[in-house]
Amino acid sequence: xxxxxxxxxxxxxxxxxxxxxxxxxxxxxxxxxxxxxxxxxxxxxxxxxxxxxxxxxxxxxxxxxxxxxxxxxxxxxxxxxxxxxxxxxxxxxxxxxxxxxxxxxxxxxxxxxxxxxxxxxxxxxxxxxxxxxxxxxxxxxxxxxxxxxxxxxxxxxxxxxxxxxxxxxxxxxxxxxxxxxxxxxxxxxxxxxxxxxxxxxxxxxxxxxxxxxxxxxxxxxxxxxxxxxxxxxxxxxxxxxxxxxxxxxxxxxxxxxxxxxxxxxxxxxxxxxxxxxxxxxxxxxxxxxxxxxxxxxxxxxxxxxxxxxxxxxxxxxxxxxxxxxxxxxxxxxxxxxxxxxxxxxxx
Amino acid sequence: xxxxxxxxxxxxxxxxxxxxxxxxxxxxxxxxxxxxxxxxxxxxxxxxxxxxxxxxxxxxxxxxxxxxxxxxxxxxxxxxxxxxxxxxxxxxxxxxxxxxxxxxxxxxxxxxxxxxxxxxxxxxxxxxxxxxxxxxxxxxxxxxxxxxxxxxxxxxxxxxxxxxxxxxxxxxxxxxxxxxxxxxxxxxxxxxxxxxxxxxxxxxxxxxxxxxxxxxxxxxxxxxxxxxxxxxxxxxxxxxxxxxxxxxxxxxxxxxxxxxxxxxxxxxxxxxxxxxxxxxxxxxxxxxxxxxxxxxxxxxxxxxxxxxxxxxxxxxxxxxxxxxxxxxxxxxxxxxxxxxxxxxxxxxxxxxxxxxxxxxxxxxxxxxxxxxxxxxxxxxxxxxxxxxxxxxxxxxxxxxxxxxxxxxxxxxxxxxxxxxxxxxxxxxxxxxxxxxxxxxxxxxxxxxxxxxxxxxxxxxxxxxxxxxxxxxxxxxxxxxxxxxxxxxxxxxxxx
Numbered sequence: 001x002x003x004x005x006x007x008x009x010x011x012x013x014x015x016x017x018x019x020x021x022x023x024x025x026x027x028x029x030x031x032x033x034x035x036x037x038x039x040x041x042x043x044x045x046x047x048x049x050x051x052x053x054x055x056x057x058x059x060x061x062x063x064x065x066x067x068x069x070x071x072x073x074x075x076x077x078x079x080x081x082x083x084x085x086x087x088x089x090x091x092x093x094x095x096x097x098x099x100x101x102x103x104x105x106x107x108x109x110x111x112x113x114x115x116x117x118x119x120x121x122x123x124x125x126x127x128x129x130x131x132x133x134x135x136x137x138x139x140x141x142x143x144x145x146x147x148x149x150x151x152x153x154x155x156x157x158x159x160x161x162x163x164x165x166x167x168x169x170x171x172x173x174x175x176x177x178x179x180x181x182x183x184x185x186x187x188x189x190x191x192x193x194x195x196x197x198x199x200x201x202x203x204x205x206x207x208x209x210x211x212x213x214x215x216x217x218x219x220x221x222x223x224x225x226x227x228x229x230x231x232x233x234x235x236x237x238x239x240x241x242x243x244x245x246x247x248x249x250x251x252x253x254x255x256x257x258x259x260x261x262x263x264x265x266x267x268x269x270x271x272x273x274x275x276x277x278x279x280x281x282x283x284x285x286x287x288x289x290x291x292x293x294x295x296x297x298x299x300x301x302x303x304x305x306x307x308x309x310x311x312x313x314x315x316x317x318x319x320x321x322x323x324x325x326x327x328x329x330x331x332x333x334x335x336x337x338x339x340x341x342x343x344x345x346x347x
Numbered sequence: 348x349x350x351x352x353x354x355x356x357x358x359x360x361x362x363x364x365x366x367x368x369x370x371x372x373x374x375x376x377x378x379x380x381x382x383x384x385x386x387x388x389x390x391x392x393x394x395x396x397x398x399x400x401x402x403x404x405x406x407x408x409x410x411x412x413x414x415x416x417x418x419x420x421x422x423x424x425x426x427x428x429x430x431x432x433x434x435x436x437x438x439x440x441x442x443x444x445x446x447x448x449x450x451x452x453x454x455x456x457x458x459x460x461x462x463x464x465x466x467x468x469x470x471x472x473x474x475x476x477x478x479x480x481x482x483x484x485x486x487x488x489x490x491x492x493x494x495x496x497x498x499x500x501x502x503x504x505x506x507x508x509x510x511x512x513x514x515x516x517x518x519x520x521x522x523x524x525x526x527x528x529x530x531x532x533x534x535x536x537x538x539x540x541x542x543x544x545x546x547x548x549x550x551x552x553x554x555x556x557x558x559x560x561x562x563x564x565x566x567x568x569x570x571x572x573x574x575x576x577x578x579x580x581x582x583x584x585x586x587x588x589x590x591x592x593x594x595x596x597x598x599x600x601x602x603x604x605x606x607x608x609x610x611x612x613x614x615x616x617x618x619x620x621x622x623x624x625x626x627x628x629x630x631x632x633x634x635x636x637x638x639x640x641x642x643x644x645x646x647x648x649x650x651x652x653x654x655x656x657x658x659x660x661x662x663x664x665x666x667x668x669x670x671x672x673x674x675x676x677x678x679x680x681x682x683x684x685x686x687x688x689x690x691x692x693x694x695x696x697x698x699x700x701x702x703x704x705x706x707x708x709x710x711x712x713x714x715x716x717x718x719x720x721x722x723x724x725x726x727x728x729x730x731x732x733x734x735x736x737x738x739x740x741x742x743x744x745x746x747x748x749x750x751x752x753x754x755x756x757x758x759x760x761x762x763x764x765x766x767x768x769x770x771x772x773x774x775x776x777x778x779x780x781x782x783x784x785x786x787x788x789x790x791x792x793x794x795x796x797x798x799x800x801x802x803x804x805x806x807x808x809x810x811x812x813x814x815x816x817x818x819x820x821x822x823x824x825x826x827x828x829x830x831x832x833x834x835x836x837x838x839x840x841x842x
Contacts, residue, residue, distance in 0.1 A: 190710025192702040199699055202688035209647060209685055210700055211671025269690050327417060 023262055023278045026314065029304045030285045038143075038292040046288070048171055052239070054284035055173035056232050060251050061258035061276035062177075063228035066221050067199045068259050069188070069270025072128035074117060074225045077255060078248030079139035081148075081233025086143050087245030088234050089152035092159065099156045107230045114141065114226015118219035136252075143245045150332045151244035155237060163239030173235045177277065180228060184273040187224075193217060201268030258283055261311045284312055348411055349374050350506040351396060352423055357404030360390050367562040368405065373507055373538040379527065380541045380549045380570070383559030384582055384772035385743075389542055392559070393511060396540075398422035410506065426505040430512040430770065431683075432491050434498075436484035440477050441466035444498050454780065462723045473497040473528050488633050489521035492668040507538040514548060515770050518632050518799055526552050544772055545800075546575050557581055583774040593780035593807045594825050595787035596814075597624040602659075603793040604675065604761050606644055607652035613639040614817035616653070621761060621793040626783060627796045628808030628825075631836050636817035637797045638680060641763045645677040646670045658760055671700075671715065674760035678750055680769060680797070686750045689739035693731050694720040696738045696749055701756045723752035728778070745773040751782065761793040762786070768803060780807055801829055 034041045041047075060077050063318045067073050088106035091097045097105075113135075121131050165172045188194035196217050199207045208214050232251070237243040260266065261282055262275025290300050349372035358366040366388050373632040383389050394400040395407055406413045406787045414421045434443045438590060441462040449560050466479035477486045483494070492513060500508060504665045510529070514522040534538050543549055549556065550570060558566040558581040566581045598636035604621040608667050614636040621627045629637045642648040644655055646667045665671040667677070688696050697720040698705060705715045720734050727748040731741055738746060746768065754762060764783065768776040784807070786792045804811055805826065813821040813835035821835030 147834050186710060192711070195695065195699060195702055195711070198691060198695070199688050202690050203685075205685050206679075206688055208667055209645075209679055210679055211668040211676075212699075269688075 001251055012204045017329050018224065020263065020275055020278070023275055023282075026311075027278050027282050027285070029100070030282060030289075033095050034285055034292070038289065039071070040292055041288070044169070046292070048166070050262075050284050050288045051174050052171040053287070054280045055171065055177040056236060057254045057258055057283060058277040058280035059173075059177045059232050060255040061280045062180050062273045063225040064255040065259040065262065065264045065271060065273040066184060066188070067225055068256070068266060069197050069268060069271060070120070070218060070219065070221060071204075071266075072221075073132070073256060073344050074114070074222065074229075074250040075129060075132040076113075076117060076136035076139055077229040077232075078137040078251040080110055080113050080226055080229040081236065081248040081251065082238040082245055083113070083139045083143045083146075083233070084230035085233035085237035085244065086147055086152060086243045089155060089237055090258050092156060093152050096321060103159070103234055106234055110228075110230020110233070111223045111255065112226070112227040114229065115219055115223040117226070118222030121222070122215040122218050141247070147243075147245055149245065151242045153242040154244070155241050158292065159238045160241050161238075163235050163237070164241075173239065176231065176235060180231070181274060181277055186257070188273060194218065197221065198269055201270070202245055203269075211301065219306060246259060253281055254280070257308050257312060261308075261314075279311075283308060286311070349408075350410060350541070352408040352411075352647050353392070353396060353405065354408065355405035356392070356395055356402050356407065357757060358388075358395060358400060359403050366395065366402070369559075369564045371564055371567070373540055375506065375538045376533060376536045376751050377554045377767070378533050378541055378552055379537045380543065380553035380556045381559060382543065382546070382549060382556065382582060383579065384774050387559040387582070387772070388562040389559055390511075391562075393427070393509060393542070397425055397427045397509065412627075423502060424504060424506045425509060426502065426507065427509045428496050428498040428499045428511060428513060430515060431493060432495060432516065433482045434491055434494060434667050437482060438741075439463075439480045440470065440475070440486065440490075440494060441479035443483050443494060444469055444501060446498075452514075467818065469497050469501065474524055476529075488656040489518070489524065492517055492521070493525060493528065496525070500532070505537070508532060508538060509542075511542045511772060512544065514543065514545060515539075516633060518761050518837045518840055519801070521633070522548065527711075536839050544603070544776075546578060546771065546773070548749075550575065554676075560584060579773055582772070584736075591777070591806070592826075593626075593784045594809050595624055595626045595784055597788040597791065598809050599623045599625075603657070606654040609640065609643060609650050609655065611639060611643040611648060614643070614814070617817075617819055618653075619812055619819070619822075621795060622792045623793055624787050625809050626794045626796055626807055628804040628811040629795060629814065630799075630801070630804045630811055630832055631814035633799060635814040635836070637764055637814050640814065641677065641765060641795065641797060645675060645763060647677065671757065674758070675763070676754045676757060676759045677763045678765060678767060680765040682746050682750060685723075687738050687746050690737055692728070692735045693724065693738055693741070693749060695735040697723040697753050697756070700753050720755065723749065727752040727782070744771045747771060747775075747779070751779070755786070755795070759792060761795070763795045763797070765797045766799065767796070768798075768800070776803075800831065804832070807827065 063072060064077070084106040088102050091102035091105060092099045117132055117135055120126060121128050158190060162172055167175050177345060188197060196207065196212050199210070199212060200214055200217060233248060236247045257274040259271070259280035260279070262277070262279030264271030264273070264275055287304050290304050295303055348630050351374040353369055356366050356369045357364070369392060381389055381392070391400065395402050398414065401416050409421045410413065411423055444466050445462055457714055463479035470477065470479065473493045473496060475490050476496065485493060496510070496513065513525060517525065529539055529541070541549070543554060553570045556568055556570050556573065556578065557564050558578060560582060595606065599622055601623045602620050607618050608616045610616050617640055631637050639648060643650040646663070646665050647671060647737050650664045652686065655664065657675050660673065662673060662675070671810045683689070688699065694716060698716045701719060702711060702814070705711050705719065707715065717734060724730070724731060724734065729745050729748045729752070731745060738749065767779055783796070787794050796804065796807055809825045811823045811825065811827065811832060812819060813832055815836060815838040820838055821832070823832060
């Protein structure tokens with residue numbers, strides 16, 4: 001078999017396995033529906049705004065997908081993003097440090113905070129959800145102590161460009177998201193660590209018996225999540241031009257929703273980080289449509305929440321419908337063979 | 348008239364005909380055994396007979412009438428005891444027995460006291476020596492197995508009882524208690540369907556026998572007209588030498604694995620030595636601490652005291668990855684729970700331990716990985732439709748072959764086989780014995796074999812160590828008389 005064909009088969013297999021084709025189709029349908037229902041959807045300005053929005057949820061969603069693959073999650077992503085964004089801002093504005101050095105320090109802090117989550121979860125054998133809810137409180141609290149609730153303004157223009165600027169037509173944050181995606185895909189498809197992530201998500205005990213250093217990989221994943229959170233936080237600060245304590249409020253839930261819509265199983269071991277990006281795109285298109293269609297401001301949150309739940313249920317509803325149909329067909333076939341025997345119940 | 352019957356039953360899965368026009372009928376008051384190699388179609392037959400699968404052809408008759416899977420009430424007459432124990436560990440025996448509480452105290456309410464009162468007669472009837480309020484996780488495996496049978500029969504209008512390998516986790520003594528119960532149910536006029544890999548049990552208990560091979564029922568007869576050899580030939584399609592032994596012929600006196608005074612949760616101060624090229628058997632009753640001891644040697648479970656040396660080098664306790672790196676691999680008993688990565692493919696399962704060797708310029712090389720997986724599949728004769736098949740859909744024997752093949756890819760010095768043939772048919776068992784012998788002889792690997800099957804221990808081991816309640820109660824040379832080993836296992840003699 002030629003290399004190319006092997007490669008093609010690889011792609012086809014991974015597409016089949018992660019149901020990516022179905023999710024991609026849903027996204028395309030939504031885009032078509034959006035452009036038909038609102039003439040402004042395809043405006044360059046609108047599209048750029050949507051892409052800039054989805055860059056953040058997409059990026060966090062990719063990290064969340066890595067954690068979901070080992071059957072865990074991180075609800076402190078938004079607070080890590082805020083803290084790192086604020087610290088980057090304070091370093092470059094208040095302390096007058098070189099902007100890029102400040103960014104590097106903030107990213108490193110993100111890795112450390114993520115790894116701290118991982119350390120607590122693995123070494124104390126605690127549940128990831130409970131620990132990260134608690135740590136979200138800690139990180140959010142530290143941010144408030146540092147800023148006393150005030151925003152840090154006057155972010156240097158070079159940094160501002162990272163969040164506000166475009167590469168050609170593409171908003172820069174989305175370029176970073178694509179870079180994160182390529183990194184994540186390389187990790188899960190092409191490295192030992194990636195394969196171990198799937199092994200752990202499939203069967204943690206079997207992975208230990210195979211000699212895989214399970215806790216080390218778990219901590220690694222939390223570190224990656226921390227890094228991505230910090231990156232998203234910094235880009236958001238760059239986009240706003242000021243760092244404030246309120247960014248990333250809805251990132252934890254939206255990133256998990258994006259992963260689940262993208263076909264990553266909450267139980268671990270199944271899915272593809274690319275799905276999370278498609279999921280994030282679906283969520284962003286939904287939210288954009290709600291705005292474009294002029295839904296009452298007070299209703300927006302309820303409507304977008306409902307549509308997200310509907311999107312998550314999509315896969316499982318189609319499975320239920322399929323089961324029903326099969327059962328009905330079989331009952332009819334049986335009724336033909338045994339006419340008149342409607343109640344063959346217990347005596 | 349048969350209470351449960353299959354006529355020309357056919358079930359096709361993509362690429363395999365699991366059942367091919369099978370006829371079988373189960374009469375009341377008889378024990379009807381079904382035997383066959385792994386993949387012969389027994390599980391599929393069970394699933395059709397219990398209304399889980401819809402057959403693609405033919406019919407299932409319960410109480411003389413044709414039934415489809417939608418007919419839940421009809422299939423309630425078939426009581427089914429699954430192979431693996433699936434009780435709720437943190438609930439009491441009584442709660443487990445009557446779940447889902449159909450005849451509870453008052454609609455929606457459950458009275459603990461009434462449940463326990465109602466449980467007593469059932470526990471007595473099945474000779475389960477536990478109190479109704481004991482948590483299932485705290486009672487012995489043998490009682491759990493009997494409790495599963497009791498639970499299946501709590502629904503009083505059942506007519507057929509289907510036992511799927513009920514003795515895999517039982518020792519011979521416990522199995523005897525189960526057989527007494529089965530004989531009584533038979534005397535009450537129930538049709539008992541008994542599925543087993545252990546032919547001695549089939550001959551001890553059964554009235555008639557159906558043999559399955561490659562999805563077909565290849566033979567049906569009264570058991571008193573058959574002998575073991577004939578049954579094996581029918582099952583495998585080829586005769587098997589039952590007297591063949593598989594001890595290693597290349598035992599050295601070079602120590603490979605030395606364990607000194609190892610103490611842990613379920614065992615105390617155990618010392619032993621395994622030599623290169625040797626097969627060392629560990630026998631004992633269920634709960635004697637064999638698995639716990641070996642998992643601690645391997646580092647999966649903690650050890651409180653003692654030391655382990657592998658090829659002269661100290662082994663770090665409590666760290667399985669260090670053990671694997673130094674060349675000690677543990678092949679677990681419960682493949683589903685500890686062995687396989689269920690949703691990953693055959694390829695990914697086969698290569699997971701050898702990823703270091705599959706590196707290419709840009710990450711793992713798909714071509715090299717495919718080659719490695721194909722090699723494992725060929726070398727260990729794994730039957731799979733493709734390398735991309737998720738391993739959970741393969742039969743137990745094929746999963747076990749991949750688990751062994753994957754271990755061998757790491758070129759280990761010593762292997763611990765924990766019940767390697769549990770739930771595996773006679774033909775594949777022999778293949779696994781040959782594999783162990785070959786590894787010991789050709790590669791000088793030291794092998795520890797944990798088994799609850801006396802015959803297996805005697806056939807394969809150069810030396811046998813017996814554990815009793817977490818302590819060494821005897822050490823014997825291969826080929827020792829069964830009685831001596833058994834009395835050591837029961838703690839009768841100490842030598």
